[in-house]
Amino acid sequence: MRIVKTFAECRSLASDSTGLVPTLGFVHEGHLDLMSRCRRENDLVISSLFVNPLQFGDPADFDAYPRKFDRDAGLMEAADVDVLFAPSLEEMYPVEPVTAVVVKGITESMEGAHRPGHFEGVATVVTKLLAGIQPDRAYFGKKDAQQLTMVTRMVPDLSLPVEIVACPTVREADGLALSSRNVRLSDQARRLAVGLSEGLFAAADLVASGERDGAAIERTVTAQLAGMSAEYVTLADRASAEPIVQLDRPAFLAAAVEVGGVRLIDNVWLETDGSSDRGRRLDETSILYGEAH
Amino acid sequence: MRIVKTFAECRSLASDSTGLVPTLGFVHEGHLDLMSRCRRENDLVISSLFVNPLQFGDPADFDAYPRKFDRDAGLMEAADVDVLFAPSLEEMYPVEPVTAVVVKGITESMEGAHRPGHFEGVATVVTKLLAGIQPDRAYFGKKDAQQLTMVTRMVPDLSLPVEIVACPTVREADGLALSSRNVRLSDQARRLAVGLSEGLFAAADLVASGERDGAAIERTVTAQLAGMSAEYVTLADRASAEPIVQLDRPAFLAAAVEVGGVRLIDNVWLETDGSSDRGRRLDETSILYGEAH
Numbered sequence: 001m002r003i004v005k006t007f008a009e010c011r012s013l014a015s016d017s018t019g020l021v022p023t024l025g026f027v028h029e030g031h032l033d034l035m036s037r038c039r040r041e042n043d044l045v046i047s048s049l050f051v052n053p054l055q056f057g058d059p060a061d062f063d064a065y066p067r068k069f070d071r072d073a074g075l076m077e078a079a080d081v082d083v084l085f086a087p088s089l090e091e092m093y094p095v096e097p098v099t100a101v102v103v104k105g106i107t108e109s110m111e112g113a114h115r116p117g118h119f120e121g122v123a124t125v126v127t128k129l130l131a132g133i134q135p136d137r138a139y140f141g142k143k144d145a146q147q148l149t150m151v152t153r154m155v156p157d158l159s160l161p162v163e164i165v166a167c168p169t170v171r172e173a174d175g176l177a178l179s180s181r182n183v184r185l186s187d188q189a190r191r192l193a194v195g196l197s198e199g200l201f202a203a204a205d206l207v208a209s210g211e212r213d214g215a216a217i218e219r220t221v222t223a224q225l226a227g228m229s230a231e232y233v234t235l236a237d238r239a240s241a242e243p244i245v246q247l248d249r250p251a252f253l254a255a256a257v258e259v260g261g262v263r264l265i266d267n268v269w270l271e272t273d274g275s276s277d278r279g280r281r282l283d284e285t286s287i288l289y290g291e292a293h
Numbered sequence: 294m295r296i297v298k299t300f301a302e303c304r305s306l307a308s309d310s311t312g313l314v315p316t317l318g319f320v321h322e323g324h325l326d327l328m329s330r331c332r333r334e335n336d337l338v339i340s341s342l343f344v345n346p347l348q349f350g351d352p353a354d355f356d357a358y359p360r361k362f363d364r365d366a367g368l369m370e371a372a373d374v375d376v377l378f379a380p381s382l383e384e385m386y387p388v389e390p391v392t393a394v395v396v397k398g399i400t401e402s403m404e405g406a407h408r409p410g411h412f413e414g415v416a417t418v419v420t421k422l423l424a425g426i427q428p429d430r431a432y433f434g435k436k437d438a439q440q441l442t443m444v445t446r447m448v449p450d451l452s453l454p455v456e457i458v459a460c461p462t463v464r465e466a467d468g469l470a471l472s473s474r475n476v477r478l479s480d481q482a483r484r485l486a487v488g489l490s491e492g493l494f495a496a497a498d499l500v501a502s503g504e505r506d507g508a509a510i511e512r513t514v515t516a517q518l519a520g521m522s523a524e525y526v527t528l529a530d531r532a533s534a535e536p537i538v539q540l541d542r543p544a545f546l547a548a549a550v551e552v553g554g555v556r557l558i559d560n561v562w563l564e565t566d567g568s569s570d571r572g573r574r575l576d577e578t579s580i581l582y583g584e585a586h
């Protein structure tokens with residue numbers, strides 16, 4: 001695996017089929033699934049590692065974001081990544097940036113409403129990675145459902161010649177969606193946190209049994225959030241990320257909570273036929289908690 | 294010359310050095326200068342022709358914008374352009390666009406203040422052309438000075454792997470800057486319109502003689518605008534496009550006027566040593582007025 005610091009060197013390595021897995025580091029099995037699919041579908045696999053200050057509204061959240069470069073590089077190498085793109089702040093922002101990519105509508109509710117500036121930062125840095133690396137495919141997790149809707153729509157809107165590939169959420173054995181933030185949960189908060197995925201699964205079960213009313217579906221989640229503070233529980237159109245009151249088109253049911261000082265998000269994808277995508281569960285303890293790395 | 298309708302076909306033709314000359318059609322000697330420089334510096338010359346509805350605030354202005362495809366294609370072929378990229382509205386906007394590229398600061402004064410939404414439209418469509426065609430160099434005229442400042446800054450901000458090349462303004466024999474809008478001037482308005490460039494040249498002369506005070510420089514232009522209605526006359530920092538009160542850094546002196554129902558813009562570039570770039574003048578009548586095309 002080559003460690004590359006500049007966009008120009010990334011482009012110079014491009015193959016006939018180049019896949020990109022963007023990360024903020026602190027790699028877990030969710031990222032490894034993206035890399036594994038990227039490996040199957042492309043001659044060259046690039047994974048980027050850049051913690052983007054612009055997408056953190058709160059500087060304390062940016063500072064607290066876990067960083068372990070050697071661990072991440074080792075995991076990427078083991079995942080058969082060809083190129084780790086780890087740009088410096090100067091490579092990403094050679095001058096003070098004044099340009100932003102703004103996506104209307106899609107970014108207004110849910111995460112957009114609760115994290116001002118977040119999506120503008122994500123949209124801008126994703127545009128930079130796609131424009132500067134020029135991959136043929138880029139891999140994103142369904143766990144960030146609203147982000148995935150946004151990135152998918154940016155591609156035709158900005159004529160970016162890339163295919164966005166969506167990959168299922170990976171969960172710990174009890175159902176909690178993998179997130180680098182999970183390592184910051186106290187034991188007590190960790191026990192409570194499982195209610196988030198349990199609520200979403202219960203709602204998906206309700207949908208499977210015939211329920212299509214948005215409020216009823218959302219209430220099923222809220223009922224399971226004991227000990228957590230819910231920021232939102234929203235049934236949303238998957239193409240527009242706009243809240244809907246009835247499950248009458250492809251949708252996701254998303255929620256954000258705060259538990260023990262840690263903010264967590266999760267979602268399930270719901271179809272009008274009552275089926276759902278709940279992601280996959282690990283059988284074993286996640287590498288997030290491993291000592292070896 | 295090949296006429297190409299899709300971004301994908303454009304990219305498939307890319308050479309080791311590909312240059313792009315974006316146009317809104319109705320080609321004149323200003324465009325031909327861009328194409329000529331692009332030809333000298335690149336193996337493959339692409340010129341795009343797309344009248345972007347998003348950058349016209351006023352639908353009537355969009356409708357009135359002159360279009361002559363066969364004439365333009367003939368001029369491009371004669372200029373040794375390899376590829377004319379003429380996308381359909383559907384190729385440019387396969388879905389209703391919700392994504393915009395927004396450049397802060399640079400776009401606030403002058404054209405930005407007088408044409409709401411204009412720069413957002415330009416920034417977004419230029420991003421699409423640069424992202425979708427992936428040229429190594431792109432050529433823009435100094436006549437749209439504020440636009441040039443904006444595009445130049447978008448490149449590092451969006452990590453677009455392209456060099457922006459700035460080319461001098463081309464003028465009719467009496468000094469009026471070439472613009473496809475010139476053909477809409479009545480005889481009387483055409484006689485008055487020359488005052489715009491004369492005012493800018495008089496101000497550049499004043500700078501050459503030692504003046505550095507912004508207000509004095511701007512007044513010199515305003516004094517020459519008899520019969521025209523001035524929207525603005527502004528001395529601006531060339532890197533930030535922000536108005537400045539003293540010529541103490543690389544700058545442009547820009548003005549917009551309305552004369553006989555036609556909106557015209559022009560500028561001269563000014564240096565702190567008193568020198569200026571006023572562009573070049575044609576000896577003969579512009580092809581804008583030719584019958585042959």
